[in-house]
Amino acid sequence: AYILTQTILFSPAEELESAHKPDIANVYNWLVFDMEDDISMRYSTYMHITGVENWRRFRSPEDNGREMMEIYLLDFQDAHVPIAATALQNWYLDNESDTLVIGLNKNTEPLSLFHTTIIDGFDFYRELVKSDAFVTGITSRLVDFFFDSTAIEQKASIVDKIVHSTPERWEDILMQLVFSREYLLHSDRQKSLEELFFSLVKKMPYKHYYKTFRNLTWVLDDANQSSMRYKLGRIERTPLDTLSFAYYYQFVYEYLAYTSVDCDYLDDYSEYASEGWLPAFTDERHFTLVEDAPEQSMISFINYLFLTLIQRYPYQQEMDMFLDAMLEDDRTQYNGSYNLEWQNDTGCYGGREKTAARVIDYCARLTEFYWLEGVENK
Structure with a gap:
């Protein structure tokens, strides 16, 4: 709907x-x-x-x-x-x-x-x-929405396939589109702001502030991705002009990269500090924390973050960049506040939060953070 x-x-x-x-x-x-x-x-x-x-x-x-x-x-x-x-x-x-x-x-x-x-x-x-033209018409409209960057000939083929399946309900069309081989494996497309936000906050996990959805609505307007607003619907599902994308990126930066919940506000939904990704996001269940082995622990933690955020391991050059910044020169000690083992008085792991923030910030600057490339097109 x-x-x-x-x-x-x-x-x-x-x-x-x-x-x-x-x-x-x-x-x-x-x-x-x-x-x-x-x-x-x-x-x-x-x-x-x-x-x-x-x-x-x-x-x-x-x-x-x-x-x-x-x-x-x-x-x-x-x-x-x-x-x-x-x-x-x-x-x-x-x-x-x-x-x-x-x-x-x-x-x-x-x-x-x-x-x-x-x-x-x-x-x-x-x-x-x-x-008889009704099913073809509505199917074409939905194919245009889901496959906005696909060639006209390919769209026509998808429409014909769905029409020949004689759909009767909206789900009969939508399910074929969303779970089609063309959409999952062949389609290259940019993520909408909602798609990026909701998928990430589910994986992190994320604790919502009571104004989270109001703020999301405002940013959707600024990024020209308003929900249910336009007379002819979203003509362009994800506008990528400079101003629209600037608002898109600003939201990601401010609400995801540098927003983690302070341990004092885990049960509070009224304060700004109560919004952000939860300490569970950096829990050692997700990576291998080896005592007195900072390099091994940091590599495992960074690998976990990359896989969660952009579904790939970091390239060696990227890994070296983070290790050089977060470990001492000989890589036998953590570099100050990046200590993954350090726990503050409120029970939060400040080093993990800071490390995660830096990695999220970096990944949010990559094209692949906002783009889904077809598996068979890689």
């Missing part, structure tokens, strides 16, 4: 003056309800496009009719727009209250559209979702 509301198919378009905050909850929640109840994607779409949330996005009969055909059917024929507008002639959004009104002056003359006969707006929407 969250993915669908990021796309042109179901975006609540919160950026528009005619849209309102409750529209976001309504669109998302009804998609969740429909999925829980195994509602078909045709009926789910029909209920959405006949609702006020859709009309707050596309507000006139001409605009709504055109956009519904273009979005769901990939029908860009201008000749079809007047027909749709006639069927919807008694539908409009009241300008004062942003409320959908269906008047009594409905069309009564038969109209030819979608290879059938329609008369009014309900006929138009019903036949739209019944159309």
Whole structure:
């Protein structure tokens, strides 16, 4: 449901003056309800496009009719727009209250559209979702969202494969996309901010401050990755222009690299110091801590951090860089505050926290931190 509301198919378009905050909850929640109840994607779409949330996005009969055909059917024929507008002639959004009104002056003359006969707006929407082009249209939209950097020919092949599987529910399409060989093994793509953040905080683990999600929402806006905000959905899933990425990186730097929970605030959610990765992230269950063997311990710890953050071991040059900074010249002693064995009065391992912060900071400067490369493309 969250993915669908990021796309042109179901975006609540919160950026528009005619849209309102409750529209976001309504669109998302009804998609969740429909999925829980195994509602078909045709009926789910029909209920959405006949609702006020859709009309707050596309507000006139001409605009709504055109956009519904273009979005769901990939029908860009201008000749079809007047027909749709006639069927919807008694539908409009009241300008004062942003409320959908269906008047009594409905069309009564038969109209030819979608290879059938329609008369009014309900006929138009019903036949739209019944159309043979519907499954192809929505599948194409979702393939564009998941495979934004894939060649057109490859996208067409993926669409054909899914359409031939005769999907009936949204999950029938989404599961094929997310767990497809093409997506997991062949696709090269940049991570969205949500994808990076939620995957990392799950692996770390991470303790959330009570304002974490508010701050995440603000950064998504600044990085032009706003959730459920844009009229046409996220046209570019992860914008990489200089300003957008600067906000993206700033969030990673401030909330992940140098934010660990102080041991005094493990049970506190109200203070800023209560947010960040937990001491469990640097627990010796994850690496081999050898007493009086700093080099061996540090190598094991750095290997663990690299594998967690970017799914590879450090190159020898990278390992030497960290060992030179964190150990004495002969590598038989820790360099000051990088001592992995030192524990402070509150029970925290300050040396591990500092070491982890430096490694996270370094990894967050690498392209692979933000990029997923297809396994078979490496």
